[in-house]
Amino acid sequence: MRFSTSILTTALIAGGAVSTVHAALPKANEYKSSDCSGALNYGHHSAFLGDVTMDDSSHSVYLAGANWVGFSDKTSNGGKCSGSALTVLQGECNNLDTAHPGKRIKCVRNID
Template sequence: MHAFNTFSVVLAMAAGLVFAAFPKANEYKSQDCSGPLNYGHHSFDLHMVTMDDSTGSVYQAGTYWYLFDGKTGNGGRCTGKLLGKVIDKTSPCLSLDGTFPGSRIRCLCNPNIGVSSGGNSCDYVS
């Protein structure tokens, strides 16, 4: 019984670590990722996440997101100009209107989904 309990605890911890590593893009109405969650996105196959027009910031983690200034609509696809890429030194909280002055982040694309020989599906956004 002790071995089963130990196994259960280890399995639960491993599952928690894997879940924590999933790509995340949680939207907040505030400009600094504070206050109540506006929309939450957290999944192992999270690919493109459009930002709602009422969202002010996004807490992103779990992948090197590509950031775009366009979207086809809520729940749609990224379009427009590539504003930048999330790197290790990028703050996890991005102000949608303040990160790139004069542009708004409207969509995040996960380059690790749809990887093909030498490129990824985010490279083909137009």
């Protein structure tokens, strides 16, 4: 009985750790709205999230789980960030059209 209780306790602790790690994964979710409201346009959520190109129809991005920098250009959809590093973006919702005066953010990079 003692052995099976130890195994169960270890499994529960490990399960909790996995849930905690999953919640902290980098996220960059795109929305057509300017304030991250409404339906998700494109969702990005992965432990390996690096450069995330913004679709031309997206106007805001919800960022979490990492530190992010917005870039002025992208090599292609699904490609890499290029151009100038414009600004460090805060967590949560960022308007792609107004987060940096005079320039639209076309790509975000996880700098962690």
